[in-house]
Amino acid sequence: MKEQLLQDGKAVGDRMSRVDGRLKVTGAATYSAEYALPNLVHAVLVGSTIAKGRIRSIDTKAAERAPGVLAVITHVNSPKVPGFAAKQNPDEPPTIGQPLRVFYDDKIYFNDQPIAVVVADTLERARYAAGLVKTQYAAEPHQTNFEANKARGFLPTQAKRNPKSPQNDYDRGQKDGYQSAPVKLEAEYVHESEMHNPMELQSIIAHWEAPDRLTVYDKVQAVKGTQRAFAKDWALPEENVKVIATFVGGAFGNGLHNWPHETAAIIAAKVTNRPVKLVLTREQMFTMVGYRPKTWQRVAMGATRDGKLVGITHECIGQTSSYEEFTESSVQQTRMMYAAPNVSTRYRILGLDISTPIWMRGPGEATGAFALESAIDEMAHLLNLDPLEFRLRNHTDTDPEKNKPWSTKYLKECFQAGAERIGWSKRRMQPGTLREGDWLVGYGMGVGTFGANRGVAKVRAVLRADGSVLLQSATTDIGPGTGTAMVQIAADALGLSPDKIRFELGNSTFPTAPSQGGSSTVNTVGSAVLAACTELKQKLQQLGGAAFAGAAPDQLTLAGGQLGLRTNAAAKASLADLRKQNNGQDIEVTTEAKPGDARQKYSMYSFSVHFAEVRVHALTGEVRVTKMVSCADAGTIVNQKTAGSQMIGGAIGGIGMALHEGALMDDRFGRYVTKDLADYHVPVHADAPPVEVFFVNKPDTLVDPIGTKGIGEIAIIGVAPAIANAIFNATGKRVRELPITPDKLI
Amino acid sequence: MAQENLNPTAPADDHDEARRTFLKQTSVLTALALTPGPVVQAAAAQWDEKVAAAFEKVPLKLDINGKKYRLQVEPRTTLLDLLREQLHLTGTKKGCDYGQCGACTVHVDGQRVNSCLTLAVMQDGRKVTTIEGLAEGDKLHPMQEAFIKHDGFQCGYCTPGQIMSAVACIREGHANSEGEIREYMSGNICRCGAYPNIVAAIQEVKNGGQKV
Ligand code: FES
Numbered sequence: 021m022k023e024q025l026l027q028d029g030k031a032v033g034d035r036m037s038r039v040d041g042r043l044k045v046t047g048a049a050t051y052s053a054e055y056a057l058p059n060l061v062h063a064v065l066v067g068s069t070i071a072k073g074r075i076r077s078i079d080t081k082a083a084e085r086a087p088g089v090l091a092v093i094t095h096v097n098s099p100k101v102p103g104f105a106a107k108q109n110p111d112e113p114p115t116i117g118q119p120l121r122v123f124y125d126d127k128i129y130f131n132d133q134p135i136a137v138v139v140a141d142t143l144e145r146a147r148y149a150a151g152l153v154k155t156q157y158a159a160e161p162h163q164t165n166f167e168a169n170k171a172r173g174f175l176p177t178q179a180k181r182n183p184k185s186p187q188n189d190y191d192r193g194q195k196d197g198y199q200s201a202p203v204k205l206e207a208e209y210v211h212e213s214e215m216h217n218p219m220e221l222q223s224i225i226a227h228w229e230a231p232d233r234l235t236v237y238d239k240v241q242a243v244k245g246t247q248r249a250f251a252k253d254w255a256l257p258e259e260n261v262k263v264i265a266t267f268v269g270g271a272f273g274n275g276l277h278n279w280p281h282e283t284a285a286i287i288a289a290k291v292t293n294r295p296v297k298l299v300l301t302r303e304q305m306f307t308m309v310g311y312r313p314k315t316w317q318r319v320a321m322g323a324t325r326d327g328k329l330v331g332i333t334h335e336c337i338g339q340t341s342s343y344e345e346f347t348e349s350s351v352q353q354t355r356m357m358y359a360a361p362n363v364s365t366r367y368r369i370l371g372l373d374i375s376t377p378i379w380m381r382g383p384g385e386a387t388g389a390f391a392l393e394s395a396i397d398e399m400a401h402l403l404n405l406d407p408l409e410f411r412l413r414n415h416t417d418t419d420p421e422k423n424k425p426w427s428t429k430y431l432k433e434c435f436q437a438g439a440e441r442i443g444w445s446k447r448r449m450q451p452g453t454l455r456e457g458d459w460l461v462g463y464g465m466g467v468g469t470f471g472a473n474r475g476v477a478k479v480r481a482v483l484r485a486d487g488s489v490l491l492q493s494a495t496t497d498i499g500p501g502t503g504t505a506m507v508q509i510a511a512d513a514l515g516l517s518p519d520k521i522r523f524e525l526g527n528s529t530f531p532t533a534p535s536q537g538g539s540s541t542v543n544t545v546g547s548a549v550l551a552a553c554t555e556l557k558q559k560l561q562q563l564g565g566a567a568f569a570g571a572a573p574d575q576l577t578l579a580g581g582q583l584g585l586r587t588n589a590a591a592k593a594s595l596a597d598l599r600k601q602n603n604g605q606d607i608e609v610t611t612e613a614k615p616g617d618a619r620q621k622y623s624m625y626s627f628s629v630h631f632a633e634v635r636v637h638a639l640t641g642e643v644r645v646t647k648m649v650s651c652a653d654a655g656t657i658v659n660q661k662t663a664g665s666q667m668i669g670g671a672i673g674g675i676g677m678a679l680h681e682g683a684l685m686d687d688r689f690g691r692y693v694t695k696d697l698a699d700y701h702v703p704v705h706a707d708a709p710p711v712e713v714f715f716v717n718k719p720d721t722l723v724d725p726i727g728t729k730g731i732g733e734i735a736i737i738g739v740a741p742a743i744a745n746a747i748f749n750a751t752g753k754r755v756r757e758l759p760i761t762p763d764k765l766i
Numbered sequence: 767m768a769q770e771n772l773n774p775t776a777p778a779d780d781h782d783e784a785r786r787t788f789l790k791q792t793s794v795l796t797a798l799a800l801t802p803g804p805v806v807q808a809a810a811a812q813w814d815e816k817v818a819a820a821f822e823k824v825p826l827k828l829d830i831n832g833k834k835y836r837l838q839v840e841p842r843t844t845l846l847d848l849l850r851e852q853l854h855l856t857g858t859k860k861g862c863d864y865g866q867c868g869a870c871t872v873h874v875d876g877q878r879v880n881s882c883l884t885l886a887v888m889q890d891g892r893k894v895t896t897i898e899g900l901a902e903g904d905k906l907h908p909m910q911e912a913f914i915k916h917d918g919f920q921c922g923y924c925t926p927g928q929i930m931s932a933v934a935c936i937r938e939g940h941a942n943s944e945g946e947i948r949e950y951m952s953g954n955i956c957r958c959g960a961y962p963n964i965v966a967a968i969q970e971v972k973n974g975g976q977k978v
């Protein structure tokens with residue numbers, strides 16, 4: 021069936037308030053640690069204090085004797101997890117290798133690796149007893165220092181196995197063709213590891229409802245993926261594992277992988293035969309649930325004197341663990357953003373004795389954009405060109421990497437809107453020359469892009485006796501407002517008021533949907549909502565009989581508790597009659613939607629540009645971002661309010677990346693020094709300037725029938741270089757190491 | 767520094783354990799003195815454990831959201847864990863447990879406090895208001911309405927703390943400008959980055975003149 025485009029939107033585009041807003045402002049929204057199950061007990065993890073080696077002995081006697089303790093589980097007494105022994109499946113996303121098998125053996129791979137779990141009747145007692153576990157190690161020398169090991173970076177296995185993998189080396193035109201250009205630069209860029217640090221601590225309640233039936237209330241971005249992973253671990257049919265994630269208190273990517281604490285809780289629930297709640301501490305959020313990996317990059321760039329790029333070479337080494345190969349697309353933007361005839365990229369990973377990273381908002385693209393968009397700014401300065409003008413001179417209307425047309429690209433509109441709103445004309449070409457008292461003022465910009473991805477999803481739509489429609493799909497909502505957007509799409513698709521529609525998510529028993537990641541939820545699940553609503557109407561059309569025969573789906577409406585026809589006000593069928601035709605049952609469809617073949621013909625990306633105004637204190641080096649303008653070409657904007665919030669959130673996340681965030685490793689112990697929100701700074705109210713958002717808001721119906729392209733990632737990609745470039749413009753100091761703390765400016 | 771606290775023969779870690787052992791022994795001894803017969807039975811049923819646990823709890827009276835509670839709590843239980851784990855008032859959130867994020871903000875006698883940094887037993891006789899107690903029945907507090915209108919949240923996890931803090935911020939007289947609001951709200955972290963929308967919500971309530 022050809023996809024029906026979304027027509028005639030009234031709800032889509034509206035600034036509708038969130039459907040779950042009331043639950044969130046009253047404290048009634050239930051997050052994963054907040055289910056009150058009978059007989060629930062509490063688990064606390066004990067982590068290793070060495071980064072590499074073996075556990076020689078682990079003394080749990082005192083902990084076991086402590087009041088209220090039900091079990092202390094270590095590798096010595098843990099029940100076997102069937103899937104742990106099975107041969108690893110290297111094709112499983114997201115990483116190649118073997119995810120850490122908790123309590124499997126005595127081996128230590130990283131500092132604070134879970135080595136025991138203590139279960140007690142109260143949290144206080146579990147925490148106290150966890151402190152009584154005494155461990156002896158046979159330590160081995162560990163490697164946690166990135167610089168010292170940089171030479172060991174290697175091509176990811178997925179690239180070695182698959183010549184088509186985008187992680188392979190890439191050369192367009194001449195290899196290192198930048199060298200032939202009259203104007204050249206070369207620079208290295210580094211950022212420290214960054215932690216997702218969602219405000220909700222990673223939490224799980226594991227409940228074996230029967231010896232072969234597991235339910236978890238888990239903070240994850242993929243309920244189906246988690247269901248599959250645990251079913252495999254425990255050798256159970258998928259339907260015997262139920263995963264609930266109705267509300268997720270932020271994740272930013274760290275819910276895209278299943279982590280050791282989850283299985284620790286499941287094991288603990290098995291041993292105690294009680295529902296077990298396990299909530300990580302904030303310190304543990306730094307050591308075992310993923311992070312944006314520390315990355316080294318080198319960009320070399322060549323241009324003609326009149327500002328045409330001749331070539332770019334971009335090399336990147338990202339950190340991973342010793343047991344899993346984590347990869348991301350850090351050099352992708354370099355391949356397709358500018359019309360350079362010669363482009364070379366190299367991507368390597370470096371395994372260290374640290375836990376596995378995982379995609380963090382904007383993931384590798386944000387990392388790569390910091391290097392590329394900083395280098396573009398550096399080159400513009402060398403050429404004495406306005407960096408906006410330099411970008412325009414190298415703008416490309418086709419994808420130079422794939423030699424395909426863009427599905428849509430309205431980046432120039434974004435440039436113009438952003439430049440006007442930030443007041444780009446105030447920017448001085450000569451850095452360090454705009455001053456207000458002790459404050460140096462500067463302006464900078466950075467471009468971002470991310471694939472307009474779309475996957476396959478199913479949605480169930482049920483028309484109930486009261487005329488309301490219930491939609492269900494096993495997607496999640498980590499904050500963007502998924503349910504709200506889906507209700508808006510359904511309202512237009514059905515010709516029904518949004519308050520008559522309910523969208524349920526976060527439950528693995530619902531029709532399948534992919535993880536919430538890669539800015540693709542509305543493209544993927546929204547399309548399935550549209551398809552399900554269309555099919556529902558077609559079913560009603562059949563039940564409605566002759567009066568509706570031959571009408572196109574977008575002519576059918578559901579308002580006022582009856583089926584109607586836009587073109588003929590007289591055609592009406594009451595819901596009661598339709599139900600009678602349906603044997604008195606709720607009228608229900610489950611519909612799948614998947615991307616079409618336009619994906620082969622076009623290159624599909626969302627684009628953004630961020631403008632920053634900064635003030636840098638001339639004496640102390642303190643940086644204040646005083647204004648940001650974020651502009652996005654993200655296709656149709658389903659909800660201006662919630663989409664705007666995503667952009668603002670990305671901009672503020674980018675301020676953290678640029679100015680505050682960096683996990684510092686003490687290599688003597690292989691442990692982070694920054695381990696909580698006092699040592700590891702994330703932006704607070706005082707750091708957050710007004711952020712003005714501009715959307716082009718033109719549909720891209722090649723990506724999906726609603727015309728959306730995705731927002732979550734481009735909201736942050738390009739922000740850090742915009743700020744770094746603004747700091748250069750303010751001070752004349754080029755900082756190529758994030759975060760840009762005051763010590764780097766004085 | 768209070769050097770005298772550092773007694774090398776009794777490491778601080780073992781203090782609780784020592785006291786508990788003492789309590790347990792005393793309770794068993796008492797049982798022994800009264801009725802030697804059932805001692806074996808008592809040990810088997812871990813009665814000594816239960817008696818000791820009872821000794822460890824401290825009586826506590828609290829008014830939470832207008833409801834009176836008479837509780838027995840361990841002295842080491844924080845107000846946050848009492849609310850979330852024992853009273854199932856899970857609207858108050860745990861984001862760090864160290865006073866660094868503000869997710870656990872509640873009002874105690876009208877003042878905003880980080881409930882994770884507050885031992886429950888220290889609040890005896892006080893009036894606690896949590897996010898669950900802010901609305902009047904079905905009628906939302908103006909700050910709750912303003913958060914919805916201005917989209918002052920995304921994931922919603924920091925939101926109860928932000929709202930409790932925002933109400934107090936206005937009551938304290940610290941919401942007179944955007945800059946002042948940002949300063950006095952900086953103890954409440956929002957990783958989703960809803961800050962500008964939160965500030966807009968607070969300004970609207972402040973300027974709306976409704977009673978907060
Ligand atoms: S949980 Fe209390 S301040 Fe973070």
Ligand code: FES
Pocket residue numbers: 219269270499918919920921922923924925955956957958959960
């Ligand atoms: S709304 Fe997610 S942390 Fe504030």
